[in-house]
Amino acid sequence: MAVMMQAFYWDAPKLENREHDFWNFIAERVEDLGKAGINALWLPPINKGSSNTSMGYDPYDFFDLGDFDQKGGTKTWYGNRAELEALITKAHANSVGVYADMVINHNSGADEEEVNPLDGEKRWTKFNPASGIFPRDWNSFHPSRFERTMVEGEHFAGFPHLCHRNPSVYKAMFDYARLIIEDLDFDGFRFDFVKGYGSWMISLLSKYQYEKKDMKEFMPYVVCELWSGGDDIDMWLDKANSVTDNQIAAFDFPLRYQLKAVCDQPNYDLRNLTRDGSVVMARPAHAATFVDNHDMGEDIIQNDKLMAYSFIMVHEGYPCIFWFDYYNNGLARPFTPNGINALIEAHHKYAGGDSQILHADPDLYIMQRVGWKDDKTDQPGLVYVLNNLGDKWSGTSVKTKWCNQRMVPIAWDGHGLYGEVAHPDERRTDAEGNCEFPAPPRGYCIYVPIADDANKDEAIAGV
Template sequence: MKKQNFKAYLISALLVGLYSCNSNDDLVTDSAAAASQFKVINVTHHDGQPFSTGKSTNSTTGRYVANPGGGVMMQAFYWDVPAGGTWWNTVNTKITAWSNAGIGSIWLPPVSKAQNGPFSMGYDPTDYFDFGNYNQNGTIETRFGSRTELESLITKVHAENMQVYADMVLNHNSGGQLENNPFTGTQTYTNFTAVASGKFPRTSADFYKNAYGNNDEGAFGGFPDLAHVVPNVQDWLWKRADGVGKYYKNTMKFDGWRFDYVKGFAPWVVNDWNANVGGFSVGELWDSNVNILNDWANNANSSVFDFACYYKMNDAFDGNNLNILNDDMMWKRNPYKAVTFVSNHDTDEIWKKELAYAYILTHEGYPTIFYRDYEEWLNKTKMDNLIWIHNNKGTGTTSILYTDTDEYIARRNGYNGNPGLVVYINNSSTWQERWIQTNWANAQIKDFTGNSTWIPTTQGDKWVKIQCPPNGYSIWSINM
């Protein structure tokens, strides 16, 4: 989708107070007294397996390897990345470092030629088969580069044992020629029979209004609205062996899809695509209603971006009320179809991003990292630490142990021998401490972020006191 609500700003570094504990004597006390201040707010009941994109590898080369915590995705672009055909090469230089950091997949912007040629971000597609190798719309290369550079990038991603997802804009087209439209009685820009690739020719019969009806779920930006009920559209998008989906998958070697503006067409479109083409898929359904997100994901047989989580995090962290994190979200309802995120090319509202990333990288779902957050705006060392924790400790179901306006504590319950973790988020200006119940009896634990120097031992009844820095987080697990 086109940019709607993007705020260009530099994120101020969160100040982390320095604190040391001279004695751990106060870590041992009667657990009954501790229980009086402990309360389980909510427990989610899901299959205990970690999220997985289905990829596995036994690589011992230091490249990305499938891990207990599941995948982390990098959104490998932002709105208005530099024009001039350099972006594919820029991303190519990042892949090895991302792989070493534990990133398992990248999401690219729309890769085909669009109406605005060398200046387009790709969301106004003209020729799905022009990857920067045909001279049309005023350019040979796309804004991002040439087909050769794109193929080199995809090859590099796969060499690092990572996956690459294409941004698919299926709702609308742009850049067609004028034709007499018998369905409107006017001339419309719906003639795409002369696209340079010669593939997916389409006319006014393939767009609403047409013989099948006046419209479907939604139009966007005044662009010609593809009618997916038309056999020609279905054939070229996902049924034909040389059609868009199968060409992208089998020839260009994409592993999955991010579907743009899925509010504009029915979920059966994505369901049919997935059944015919395969690969990972996630839909951009811009809605904070969990019921709507979950219904779409089930009907489309696809993952969906967790906008419910996004808006709840914004309200909780920036609105200074962490109790809101008890509310329903897609990752709680259906974690295997929830893709969580803190910001993206369309929307960037959360200011306390470090807390938000600590949240999504310790909880269920498939977390996405935004390019500018990782490469430009936030502390990359802290981000790499959170990715490591997610990959190595973020397993099992989730129990929310404590919340108030300033504090949030949750436990990942572990899976298949992995101990899981406890995450403590503190939105106040002072250090905080809480007694909590872990899943570990008589076990030494530590904060894997290094924000706390405590190394306490849990009691026989699994209780322990932990601490959290101001405006920060700590993440605890067995010291091993």
């Protein structure tokens, strides 16, 4: 599986001092991200919001990508269409895909208030966008003649919610999606706040047979934000995928909260990681795993965050790295075995095949990936150790799939280790595959099978 990156965080254009120039800011880093093994970038909403200093989650004009003077200026907070297209072109030149953030539930920044004759309520629902595309009034929103009540979903922030059953709204959403995939050359969608409207709309946008500029049909990657528990996400995915080619995934919020507990709660029982509830354990092919994102606010993981990253990078699912952690928190740590870059390399080179839990107790979790090989892939597998004890190295003997095998540590971190020479020693399994695998205090270690005559340094990820 690939690795994606959320290429922004809340108020990033301002905090990076790149207001109205953020597309160029990302583009400056694309080459390095491609070399590090990032396969796709999730970009923020591309359209003009209720102001030109908006993050885009309050859409006003879906078809103004920073080229019309409205809502305080011409460019969006990120730039204009030409800069966005240049970013996408550069990303593709470096083998990096791009996913568009789709906010199709609610609107903001209307030009006038109107009385909705169906319920007599006054709302900001009159939109006259400068692009001239998709003007709308009260009948484009709930309640509408096409659907008086919201039979599905929740309200968001008091904004008017689009009625997708209105043919003009339905068409506009398809026109917007086709602009993104066919004209701008995006590779997929991330749908925002999907509990706010019917999953059928996402299903139809996902299964449409898009045609790229090379005249070839294209199926986008689709991942959705359903901020809920595992059962709700599972049922929603069943419903959404029932009319598609089964390509719709969801961010794994249940796993994220488990990992936050691992990192921030002393003595958290690691056996909880083996239990049902997460998307990746129930349906790994539909799981987008992550550690933090732009919505977490004060609920971000505060301690030992690399423990969480190590977990998502060795298990199944499509891991997503947060730009703020990678750059601003300095967790990339290139050319060392102690950071995200080393975990990315371990993910790509070794994390193939099924996951098998070899040991789990309150303070120690050991798992193996059994490996995968076909005409395109050769990932020999790995052993992953997560140690919850804060004061000492810890490990235990487990029975692996490898017999009489040299096992080399390639990525690790723990309390007081970064920047130090100390590191775990390589191991060798016995004739039955048994071996003891330790990990640093409040840390992790990844061991991989290496031939006896191979150079150890060449196997160490990130070096």
